Amino acid sequence: MRRLPGWARAELRADPACAGLTTGEARWYAERALDEGRRQAEPYRGRNPLELAAELGVSVSVTDRDPVVAGRHVLAEYDAATRGIAVCRASLEERADEVGERRAMAEHVAHELYHHLEATCLGRLEERLPPVVVRQVLGLWPVRRRVRACSEIAARAFAETLAGAALEGEEEATG
Ligand SMILES: [Zn+2]
Numbered sequence: 763m764r765r766l767p768g769w770a771r772a773e774l775r776a777d778p779a780c781a782g783l784t785t786g787e788a789r790w791y792a793e794r795a796l797d798e799g800r801r802q803a804e805p806y807r808g809r810n811p812l813e814l815a816a817e818l819g820v821s822v823s824v825t826d827r828d829p830v831v832a833g834r835h836v837l838a839e840y841d842a843a844t845r846g847i848a849v850c851r852a853s854l855e856e857r858a859d860e861v862g863e864r865r866a867m868a869e870h871v872a873h874e875l876y877h878h879l880e881a882t883c884l885g886r887l888e889e890r891l892p893p894v895v896v897r898q899v900l901g902l903w904p905v906r907r908r909v910r911a912c913s914e915i916a917a918r919a920f921a922e923t924l925a926g927a928a929l930e931g932e933e934e935a936t937g
Pocket residue numbers: 873877913914917
């Protein structure tokens with residue numbers, strides 16, 4: 763059995779739709795999402811995410827505001843209406859301390875490029891996976907909930923595959 767990355771487990775734990783899932787069920791969603799993100803990155807392997815964004819007609823900017831989506835602080839945001847990626851400066855600088863500026867930028871942009879692909883051709887991953895059926899104690903009908911964490915897990919797997927491959931050789935060369 764493959765080991766799930768800690769960040770993927772954290773994404774699932776933060777998703778209210780997953781509250782009633784067994785460990786095995788949660789793993790099923792995470793594995794679909796990891797596979798999907800990596801598979802979608804394959805055609806772009808080795809490409810610089812910033813160049814790829816330009817090629818796909820997606821603009822990239824760095825913003826000083828802290829984007830909040832559904833009550834959560836996000837690292838960056840993709841706006842389908844403007845086909846624009848806004849990367850949060852604070853998040854970028856924090857990650858740059860760990861992996862360097864170029865890689866931090868590549869990761870953030872690559873992550874949002876996955877959401878761009880979802881918005882323009884793939885559709886949100888959670889909509890393509892079966893919903894979680896929640897049986898309510900007092901409710902008459904079971905509630906169906908989409909696992910939104912799947913889209914985030916796929917985006918991160920996409921970013922790691924894409925940005926990792928694009929920058930590996932370069933980082934070795936510069937130390
Ligand atoms: Zn995301």
